[in-house]
Amino acid sequence: MWFETHDQYTHPPESMIDPNWPIIPLSSQGKPCEKYGDGKWREPQFKPSIDPGLLKRFQYALHMMDTPLLCVDIDRHNNDGVATLADWRERFSAALPPTLATRSKSGRGYHLFYLKPDDLHRDVIGLSTRPGARPRESTGIDIRAWGLVAFCTRETERTIVTTTNGLTPVECPVWLAYLIRQNTTPPSRPAPSNTTGISPFRSGCPRDCASPVTEGQRNNEIHRWGFGLSFSYVDWADHIRHRGRISGLDDREIERMITSIKQKRQI
Numbered sequence: 269m270w271f272e273t274h275d276q277y278t279h280p281p282e283s284m285i286d287p288n289w290p291i292i293p294l295s296s297q298g299k300p301c302e303k304y305g306d307g308k309w310r311e312p313q314f315k316p317s318i319d320p321g322l323l324k325r326f327q328y329a330l331h332m333m334d335t336p337l338l339c340v341d342i343d344r345h346n347n348d349g350v351a352t353l354a355d356w357r358e359r360f361s362a363a364l365p366p367t368l369a370t371r372s373k374s375g376r377g378y379h380l381f382y383l384k385p386d387d388l389h390r391d392v393i394g395l396s397t398r399p400g401a402r403p404r405e406s407t408g409i410d411i412r413a414w415g416l417v418a419f420c421t422r423e424t425e426r427t428i429v430t431t432t433n434g435l436t437p438v439e440c441p442v443w444l445a446y447l448i449r450q451n452t453t454p455p456s457r458p459a460p461s462n463t464t465g466i467s468p469f470r471s472g473c474p475r476d477c478a479s480p481v482t483e484g485q486r487n488n489e490i491h492r493w494g495f496g497l498s499f500s501y502v503d504w505a506d507h508i509r510h511r512g513r514i515s516g517l518d519d520r521e522i523e524r525m526i527t528s529i530k531q532k533r534q535i
Contacts, residue, residue: 271369271380279433282316284368287320289330329418331415338412352407364444368433382440383438388413395409483516
C-alpha cells in the first residue's frame with residue numbers, strides 16, 4: 269500500500285504540528301510525565317510557539333482532541349492492520365487515500381492523519397466491520413480522535429526517529445467515517461441509519477452495478493459486493509436490486525439477500 273514505501277518519510281514532524289497545539293511531554297517509557305499531569309500541559313508554556321524545545325524532547329505526544337485531525341493507527345506487531353486493510357479493499361472496495369503519514373515510533377506500524385469530521389471525537393481500539401460482535405474482532409487498526417499519538421526524536425534499540433511524508437491531510441474517507449461512527453455507538457443503542465450523514469462516493473451507480481454476474485456465482489458475488497456497498501452508499505439496497513435483476517435473479521432472491529446483509533450489519 270502507498271504508506272509502506274519508507275523512502276517517502278523524509279520530513280521532520282515539526283512540519284505537521286501547528287505551533288499553537290499543546291504538546292504533552294512523555295517519559296522515556298512513552299507515558300505522560302507526572303509533573304505535567306492534571307492538564308498542566310494545556311497551559312500556554314506547553315505550546316511550541318512559546319517553547320520550541322518541546323519538539324526536541326526524546327518523546328512527546330499530540331492530544332488528538334486538541335487538533336483538527338484523527339489518526340488511523342495501523343499496527344503490524346500484534347495484529348496485522350495492513351492485512352486487514354488489504355482484505356477490506358478486496359471485499360468492500362474500501363481504500364485509504366494518500367494523506368499525511370508517519371511511521372510509528374516502533375518502526376513497525378504507521379500513523380495516517382485525516383481531517384476529522386466534527387462529530388468524531390472518540391477513540392476506537394480495534395476498528396471492526398462487525399462492531400457488535402463478541403468477541404471483538406482483532407484488526408490491528410485503532411482510531412485516535414481523542415487520545416495521544418507519540419513522536420520520537422532519537423533512535424534507540426526500540427524506537428526510530430519520527431518523520432513524515434510531508435503530504436497535506438485530506439478529508440476522512442466517507443466509508444471510514446461511517447465505520448468509526450458505527451464502532452463508537454454502543455451496541456445497545458445503534459445509531460439510526462438516517463443520522464449517519466453519509467453520501468455516495470460518486471454520483472450514479474457504483475462500480476460494477478451495471479455488470480451482470482454469471483449463473484452459478486450470482487448469489488455469492490452480489491452478496492459480497494452488496495455487503496461492501498452497505499458501508500458507503502445510502503441507497504445500497506437499490507443498487508443490489510439493480511445488479512441482481514440484470515443478472516437474472518428473481519425479486520424474492522434479491523430481497524432475501526438484502527435481508528441477510530441487514531441482519532449481518534444489524535441495521
